[in-house]
Amino acid sequence: MNDIDLSNFETEMNRGFQQILVLAILETRLYGYLMVKHLESAGYPVEENTLYPLLRRLEKNGLVKSEWELAPDRPKKFYLITERGKIVREKLLGIWADQNKALKAVLEGSAHV
Amino acid sequence: MFEKLDDYLRSVGRYLAVKDGADDILAEIRSHILERAETDFGDAGDASVAKVLASYGNPRAVAERYLEGTQIIAPSLKRYLLGYTGLVFSAHATLAFLCLLFGTSLFLFPVVFIPRMSFGEFLFSLPMYFVYDLGLVGLFLYFVTQNKKNIALPWPKYLGGERDILEPRRPQLGGLVGGITGCALILAAILRYHTVLFQVILPPGRIEPLLNPDAALFYSWLVFACAAIDTIALGIRFFWNSYAVLFAKNALILIVWIVIWNGAVQARFVHLGNFDMRWIYLGTLAVMTVLTAGAFLNCLFHLRPKVGTQAKSGGR
Numbered sequence: 001m002n003d004i005d006l007s008n009f010e011t012e013m014n015r016g017f018q019q020i021l022v023l024a025i026l027e028t029r030l031y032g033y034l035m036v037k038h039l040e041s042a043g044y045p046v047e048e049n050t051l052y053p054l055l056r057r058l059e060k061n062g063l064v065k066s067e068w069e070l071a072p073d074r075p076k077k078f079y080l081i082t083e084r085g086k087i088v089r090e091k092l093l094g095i096w097a098d099q100n101k102a103l104k105a106v107l108e109g110s111a112h113v
Numbered sequence: 114m115f116e117k118l119d120d121y122l123r124s125v126g127r128y129l130a131v132k133d134g135a136d137d138i139l140a141e142i143r144s145h146i147l148e149r150a151e152t153d154f155g156d157a158g159d160a161s162v163a164k165v166l167a168s169y170g171n172p173r174a175v176a177e178r179y180l181e182g183t184q185i186i187a188p189s190l191k192r193y194l195l196g197y198t199g200l201v202f203s204a205h206a207t208l209a210f211l212c213l214l215f216g217t218s219l220f221l222f223p224v225v226f227i228p229r230m231s232f233g234e235f236l237f238s239l240p241m242y243f244v245y246d247l248g249l250v251g252l253f254l255y256f257v258t259q260n261k262k263n264i265a266l267p268w269p270k271y272l273g274g275e276r277d278i279l280e281p282r283r284p285q286l287g288g289l290v291g292g293i294t295g296c297a298l299i300l301a302a303i304l305r306y307h308t309v310l311f312q313v314i315l316p317p318g319r320i321e322p323l324l325n326p327d328a329a330l331f332y333s334w335l336v337f338a339c340a341a342i343d344t345i346a347l348g349i350r351f352f353w354n355s356y357a358v359l360f361a362k363n364a365l366i367l368i369v370w371i372v373i374w375n376g377a378v379q380a381r382f383v384h385l386g387n388f389d390m391r392w393i394y395l396g397t398l399a400v401m402t403v404l405t406a407g408a409f410l411n412c413l414f415h416l417r418p419k420v421g422t423q424a425k426s427g428g429r
Contacts, residue, residue, distance in 0.1 A: 032141060033148045048145055049170050053178040056138070068140075074148070077141050 018046065018054055020096060023089040026064055026081040035079075055079055063088055118146060118162050121172060128176030130183075138179060142169075186251065187258045193266055194247075194254055200269070201246040203410055207403060209235055209242065214399050224249065232374050281359055284350040292344030299337045309333045310394075323394065325381040335373055339366050360412035367409055370402040 025038060032052055039046045058064045063085035068077050081089065122139045129135045146165050147157045154161035169175065186194060205225065212219050212227045213235045219227040230238065257264055302309045308329035311320040322329050346362035382394065 031144075033145050033152075047170075048142075048149075049175055049178050052138070052141060052145070053181065056134070056179060057182075073151075074144050075140065076144055076148075077137075 014050075016092075017096075018050065019058065020089065020092045021046075022051070022054060022058065023063060023081055023085055023092070026079055026085070029078050029080045031069075031076040031078045033076075058085070115147075115157075115159065115162050117159060117166060118143060121166050121169075124172035125176050128173045129179060130176075131179060142175070184258055186254045190254045190258060190266075193268070194250055196268065197250045197253075198243070198247045199410055199413070201250055202243050203407065205242045205246055206239060206406065209238060210399070210403060210406075214395065236371070280354050281350070281356055283354060284347050289344065289347050289351070292340070292347050296337065296340045296344050299333070299340055303330070303333050303337060307333070309336055323382065328381065332373060335369050339369050342366055342369075356412045360409070363405055363409035363412055366405050367402075370398070370405055373398060374402070 021039065021044065022035070025035060030038065032048065032055065036046060036048060036051060055064060055066070059066055059079070062082060064079050065082050066077050066079045068075050122143060125142065126135060126139055129138060131138070146162060146169060150161035150165045151157040154164060208219055208225065209227045209230075213230060213232060216229060218229045219225060227238075257266065299309050306320050306322075307326065308320070308322050308324070310323040310329050310332055324332065342362055342365050346358050349358050
């Protein structure tokens with residue numbers, strides 16, 4: 001049983017979760033590298049190759065906004081959640097809570113069967 | 114300044130087929146890699162950048178992450194790619210065959226050009242027609258995919274579907290008896306007259322052959338081969354009724370028609386008065402070849418595994 005490769009399942013599960021996570025972390029204005037570090041320290045490492053395309057999709061949907069800032073060393077692209085993003089985040093959190101509730105009920109139910 | 118980084122970003126850019134914002138994406142990746150090199154290795158130099166690049170992923174994979182959700186041809190149209198290509202190819206091959214038959218060329222601007230050609234050239238053209246038709250259908254489906262509107266493409270019933278008829282119609286005993294009788298009659302005619310290709314039977318039991326004796330005998334055996342293949346396949350289908358059997362049968366018969374068209378043995382047509390039998394003979398042969406080719410393609414479309422064809426109900 002230990003040789004089961006969960007990577008595909010994990011990728012599928014992470015897809016939605018990472019959207020909520022990024023929308024949550026962008027309450028503060030951050031650029032990509034800082035986001036990677038923040039998430040890493042929060043115990044959820046995210047690959048850059050996953051994060052940047054996700055940010056781009058969120059921006060395309062108007063959930064986050066970005067702007068380049070000419071920092072002293074090199075230019076950095078900062079992201080911040082939009083009002084629309086906040087509404088979507090709340091709704092997604094609601095869906096997530098419902099899913100957790102349903103899963104808990106199913107698991108507890110199956111334990112009594 | 115950072116040669117390896119520039120090369121890497123150029124490679125990513127080549128795969129980055131986005132409508133706009135490619136430069137923005139590359140600038141962000143550059144900024145990230147330089148910052149990571151500096152933070153993780155103390156400075157943003159060639160050596161540290163190379164180390165970061167090694168773990169960042171190959172350029173194609175990096176670019177593909179930005180292209181997720183974009184499709185060249187929608188997966189739901191995959192069946193149409195094969196089905197439509199089969200239809201277009203059948204029409205294309207039939208037109209080419211008719212051109213061959215009538216010794217002419219055909220130009221339907223801008224999609225079809227069939228030059229006047231020999232039978233050998235016709236055969237060699239078929240794979241090229243297939244590749245061309247596949248490309249043409251692919252291009253059409255690409256535009257359908259890019260057009261986000263829900264376009265309902267027609268799907269002819271005979272191309273099959275989710276509830277395919279996975280077996281051909283059940284063979285009939287009468288058909289088998291007819292096939293065996295036909296084979297026996299052809300064999301008897303060959304043994305008696307040394308040909309089945311005759312124009313008229315003259316009393317008492319004389320025939321007017323269609324071809325010179327060598328060719329008549331050779332082609333008569335080929336006709337017998339076709340009938341025998343057909344009857345044997347019918348017999349096999351009583352035990353294993355599958356499109357694979359029909360596919361093999363039609364492939365073998367198609368080979369026989371190709372041998373006949375190639376004129377392996379030189380045939381001379383015998384004239385009956387002022388009437389030239391040649392065109393009736395060629396016409397019959399053409400119709401039979403087209404019908405066999407059609408049946409062959411039909412079987413080709415039906416050759417698929419029995420499992421996994423039921424539509425699965427979707428979840429939330």
